[in-house]
Amino acid sequence: MKGNKIIATLVVLTMLLSTLVVLNQLNVVNKASAQPGVDEWGHATKELVYGVSYAKNTIEINTTGWNTGIHYLYYPTYKCTTGAGRPADDFSWDGPFEVLGDQVYVNASDADDDKLYTYNQPVTFNRSGMWILDDDGSYDIDDPASFDGYIWVNSSMAYTITSINDFSFGSTDDVSIEVKEGDVLANCRFALIDPENTTILNSATGGDTVTIDADEFTMAGDYTVRAYRDLDEVLAQYYYLDEIGDAAYSETYGTAAFFDTIYNYTTIGPWDPPEKMADEKTFTVTTAKPTMVLTNTTLYWGYAANIDINITAPDGTGIVASTDDLAIRAPDGTYYHEADFTYFDFISQGLGNYTIVLQQWNTSNDADWDMLDSGTFYVIFGYDQAGSSMEEWNSSVGSMNRFVVKTTLAPVQLKIVDDGDGNANKKVNIPVFTDGGGVDGIEIIFNITGTSITNEGGRLYYGDDTGEDWRNITVTGDLLWALN
Known part of the structure; x- marks a missing residue:
């Protein structure tokens, strides 16, 4: 019995040890997946923000596992050139960071948390991004193990973007947007992102109201506005134009191949995070209802007829689409497209003009006429002009696109x-x-x-x-x- 108990105990211990190994591996994987500046803020025990004045010696650093002794604070230097577009150029950590000429540091002890020593002076972080702590200042930007720890300084959400009302696709009205710091218009970068996450504008506000031409809204869906500014200028202010297609700044900024020879996004986080930002604003360009005019809206079952249709945008321009975008809605809610008919034709006449040709009844086209048995029908126009997942135009159901099929004798x-x-x-x-x-x-x-x-x-x-x-x-x- 004792032998069996010993064996059972060993089995249980083996299972527990295996579980601990697995849990430890999971913990390592979790740490490896954390991304500086995205979901990981480093060894500070509270969120740190650009431009905020923190009281003397109040910032605690988790120094668990560090060598005891002095670890100095080094700040990030994101460099860009003065060339066209201000392209990113080089990265380094410099310092140590000083307060009134004195070098800021942490004196790691056996405790889990130690104070960031600022010589009894308040401290203000003068740039956003990844700051490191190290005992000798020798580091490799591609190797997090070459320095002792880091803190992440977040952007200040100092800007606000005015709300933008939703509007219909095809609107001829320009859109005005303001970015403010307090009550003052801010001079910062401004980006407009379309529903397919493509940046269609990335420019400076110039400290003025931004007016966006109505022609920029080429599809229906949700548009996003972002505003931000780089204030830690080395040679010049950074313009954030180095991502693919001049993509706007986001948590993934710095992942493009352009940055491969400059720094490592995986270990350092987003490139040159702005010192000041705004909470992004979203507005919707809704599906528009075109103007439709139908002729010959009273039909008699079985009698040949043409239904002429004119479809225009709010500015009076004819909407040119495929006849596949037209359908006849029956009284029971069934939609019939041209492909559903054998003898009836849907014809595009150009410039937003279309014709539905209904042949005189005969024994061959009886099935076509059976779809238009009697009652109130609608010609429906639904057009995904941009080729996205949302229609830019949809006529829905209304008096302007209605016709009636009667079963009485025709005049x-x-x-x-x-x-x-x-x-x-x-x-x-x-x-x-x-x-x-x-x-x-x-x-x-x-x-x-x-x-x-x-x-x-x-x-x-x-x-x-x-x-x-x-x-x-x-x-x-x-x-x-x-x-x-």
């Missing part, structure tokens, strides 16, 4: 097939009359539909059958030349 209808110049737009140049030569005639082709879709009793078309008199048709107009 006699006249339809122009050719107005004399090869189309049926009812616009044609009047022939020139010459003295002695007369005038060349225009042949106008039209048909007259009767009250039967099956020609029952000869009432499908008038004018074709024996006994029908062309003299029953009268042509009138402002200018007609008599030929005979």
Whole structure:
């Protein structure tokens, strides 16, 4: 029994030791995944912020595991050139940092936390970013093990961005945005990010109101505004234009290949974090409702008809899209696109003009007409103009895009097939009359539909059958030349 108990105890101890090893490994992985300036603030026991005056000797540093003795504080130096765009150039830690000429340090003891000694003077950190503590000032920027510890100084959220109201896509109004420090307009960097996270503006405010042209809003969705400024100038103020596509400053700033030869983002965090920033503001460019005009909005089941549609933006410009963006909404809520019909056609005429052609009923297209049985229908226009996940235009349901299909007998209808110049737009140049030569005639082709879709009793078309008199048709107009 004793032997079995000993074996069981050893098994339990082995399991516990294995668990401790696994937990220790998990802890190491967790530390390795922490990112300075993103989710890890270093060895300070409280958040530190640029420009804040901290009372003398009140900042505590977690020195657990450090060698006892003096560890000086070194500040980050983010350098850029004075060339076009102020590109980033070099990184180092310099110092030790001084207060009134005295070097700031931590005297690590056996305690877990030790004071940052500032010679009984208040201390203000003069730049944001990663500061290190080291006992001899020898370090490798690519090797965190080469220095004893670090603190992260966060940006001051000193700026505010005015709220921006949501507006509809296609609006012709420019957008004005202000960035302030207190009640004063701030001179800082300003960035506008579109719904696909592409920076479309990255420039200076110039201490003035920023006006964004309406044409910049090329898609519907959520837009983000950021404001920030670099104040720890070495050679010049940094402009934050080195990320791909001039991407705005964020927690990932510094990960682009451009920075590979300058510093290590993984161990040092975002490049040259701004000293002053604003909480970003978001506003939405909503899906817009275009203006739609339909002709021939009362149809009779089975009778040939054209529905002409004109679709325009708020500025009156025709919206040119694919006929795939048109649909007919049935009374039961079903949407029918051109592909759902076999014989009905959706045609783009250009400049925002479209035509839905419904053929006269016959036994072949009966299935098409069955989709338009009777009731109130709507022509729906939904267009993702930017090719993103959100439509810029959607007509929804309304009186402007409504038509009715009736099952009663239709009145006699006249339809122009050719107005004399090869189309049926009812616009044609009047022939020139010459003295002695007369005038060349225009042949106008039209048909007259009767009250039967099956020609029952000869009432499908008038004018074709024996006994029908062309003299029953009268042509009138402002200018007609008599030929005979």
